[in-house]
Amino acid sequence: MLDAVIIDAARAPIGRRNGSLQGEHPVDLAADVLNGLVARNGLDPELVEDVIWGCVTQVGDQSTNVGRLAVLAAGWPERIPGVTLDRACGSSQQAVSFAVASVMAGHNEIVIAGGVESMSRIPLGAARATGQPFGPRVRARYDRDSFSQGLGAEEIAKRWGLSRTQLDEFALESHQKAAAAIDAGAFDGQLIPITGADGQLSMDEGVRRESSMEKLAGLKPAFLDDGVIHAGNSSQISDGCAALLITTSERAAQLGLRPIARFVAGVAVGDDPVIMLTAPIPATEKVLKRAGLTIDDIGAFEVNEAFASVPMAWEVETGARHDRLNPLGGAIAVGHPLGASGAILMTRLIHHMRDNDIRYGLQTMCEAGGMANATIIELIAD
Template sequence: MRDAVIVDAVRTPIGKRNGSLSTVHAADLSARVLTALVDRTGVDPATVDDVMWGCVTQIGDQSSNIGRFAVLAAGWPEHVPGVTVNRACGSSQQAVDSAAHAVMAGQYDLVVAGGVETMSRVPLGSHRTTGQPYGPAVLERYEGFEFSQGIGAELIAERWGLSRKQLDEFASASHAKAAAAIDDGAFEDHVVPIEADGTKFAVDEGLRRGTSVETLAGLRPSFKEDGVIHAGNSSQISDGAAALLITTTERARELGLAPLARYHTGAVSGADPIAMLTGPIPATEKVLRRAGLSIDDIGVFEVNEAFAPVPLAWLAETGADPERLNPLGGAIAVGHPLGGSGAILMTRMLARMRRRELRYGLQTMCEGGGTANATIIELLR
């Protein structure tokens, strides 16, 4: 079987809700990273077999196959196709997985995978404005339960005995780690500055320096009156996009490109759709088993910080080294632009692996409906 390698990975800085990226249409924002990928690699976009693009809320600005219109917005040839992928929060991670699978299978030679979400322009929950999400058969099967990620986070905190103090400690640490990473220039090699309204935007803007357990203490619970989940220990509503160029070692050599990492193994798993966010636990077990690796073989973990209980429960179940978990901070500190987050996490994890010369990295995302992706990549240089 052929291999699949990542040649380059780029992302926008993450914009906070109604912040620096809020005036940029999702197709145009996507085009910025597509253009940057071509500029950095010198690849002729006419040779790209497909653009696989994650996006969750596919209405309004993000409707009509945003992956295809991202290609056109970038000025790429009309014959280059694009497809939009939706696996909830893991959409662009699934795009990366699917691109790698297609390359390994010999159906594609050169693919761009990534995603976008402009939550400032297409608000969370917009899909509920028409029709009946989930359908009557599912609602009957789970009668009396609510499909709410916030309630799911509360259920996880209760099941794993996680106190508000523990969650707030994790949240404040996320801000501290993100601040240290920004100050250290950890993101500069892969962040594409974006100009909007005459201003150049180059740094994730959701970060709140000085966040502490004490500063979070005044925030009211968001989902239950006596709950432990609030805005400060949850991911931020954000805007952003990211893209990765995926090909084979042989094709990269023909193009004069040196691959950064090899796609090692991917897995997807389902879990309880009510608690909803526990999927990364079985997905991690599954991908490690397929890879023939142990948890201790992995040098860095990116577990999306949708809510603080998610990575903490994952940590408790997997026994992973907490020092290797989200070392650059996460979505609690810098935001979670749904359809773009999987690809954004991959660019961040790859940057960490290269700086620290870590052989393996594992990324996993909890997803609406109770699924989760897990992906292992192997550093090549």
């Protein structure tokens, strides 16, 4: 079987809600990232055989197959197809998995995978404005009219005995790590600055350097009157886009491209859809088993910070070292642009591994419906 390698991963800076990227149409934002990715690698877009794109809320500006439209907006040949998929928050991580499968199966030689989400333009929940999204049989099976990620995050905190103070400490640490990473230039090599009507955005703009335990303590619970989950220990609503260039090691050598990492293993699992956010735990167990590795073999983890309780419970159950978990901060600090987040986390992970000579990295994220993806990659030594 052919292998799959990642030549490069790049992303736009993450814009906060109604911030610097609010004026950018998601199709054009995706096109800018596509063009930036191929330009920095000297790759002729003619060689790209497919674009697999994640996007969660596919209505309005993000409707009508944003992946295909991004190819056209980039000015690439019309013969290059594009597809848009939705596995909730893991959409672009799944896009990477599908791209990997495509090149390993020999269906394509060069594929770009990624995703985009403009939550400033398409509000969270916009797709549920009409109709009955869960259907009568799902509602009957679980004896409920809707499913709440926020209540799921509260239930996780309760089951794992996580106090509000512990959750807020984790959130504050996320901001501190992200600020330190920005100051150290840790993201510089992965960012594609975006120039729009509001000027140029060249760094993630959601980090709150002035955050403190006192300020977090003053925020009201978001889902339960006596709850522990609030805006400050939850992911930020954001705009963003990221993309990865995927091929085989053989094709990379032919083109003179030097891969950063190779795909080792990937899984997608389902879990309880009511608590909804625990699936990263079994996903991690499954992907480690498939790769023949242990948790201690992994030098860096990217576990999406949808809510602080999610990676904290994951850490308890897996026994992962805390200093290897989200070493550059996470979505609490910089934001969670839904369909782009999987590719953003993978981009951060790959560059962090290269910068710090880390052999194995693992990415996982919770997803609506009680699902999770998990992926292990290996650094390719110079």
